[in-house]
Amino acid sequence: QVELVESGGGLVQAGGSLRLSCAASGRTFSRNNMGWFRQAPGKEREFVAVIGWSGSTRYADSVKGRFTISRDTAKNTVYLQMNSLKPEDTAVYYCAADRDTYRAPSNRGYDYWGQGTQVTVPS
Numbered sequence: 001q002v003e004l005v006e007s008g009g010g011l012v013q014a015g016g017s018l019r020l021s022c023a024a025s026g027r028t029f030s031r032n033n034m035g036w037f038r039q040a041p042g043k044e045r046e047f048v049a050v051i052g053w054s055g056s057t058r059y060a061d062s063v064k065g066r067f068t069i070s071r072d073t074a075k076n077t078v079y080l081q082m083n084s085l086k087p088e089d090t091a092v093y094y095c096a097a098d099r100d101t102y103r104a105p106s107n108r109g110y111d112y113w114g115q116g117t118q119v120t121v122p123s
Contacts, residue, residue, distance in 0.1 A: 002026035004095045009117030020080040022095030030073040031101040038091035047107035058105045087123035092116040
């Protein structure tokens with residue numbers, strides 16, 4: 001049974017940093033896209049970042065230059081380093097994994113989801 005478990009969320013002041021982690025179990029995802037999404041109160045879930053099997057990455061325009069996605073294939077874990085946080089980054093952040101292998105990095109087509117971790121940046 002596949003499980004994705006996020007951690008690292010919390011409350012941080014504007015301009016601060018957080019590092020989210022997503023540990024996967026049940027299968028390896030070294031050849032799969034893994035991504036981060038977020039959902040703010042009253043809004044739809046939105047794409048944040050993806051890292052592909054080759055290490056290539058894509059980001060939402062709203063986080064480019066501030067967030068960095070990375071992965072440790074040995075640990076079957078993906079990370080999201082978030083710097084220069086803004087109040088508009090406040091949301092529940094979800095980790096996701098694509099069941100299919102060797103796909104180009106994408107903001108869609110994810111099959112497995114974590115339970116989410118809250119990030120709050122007070123205004």
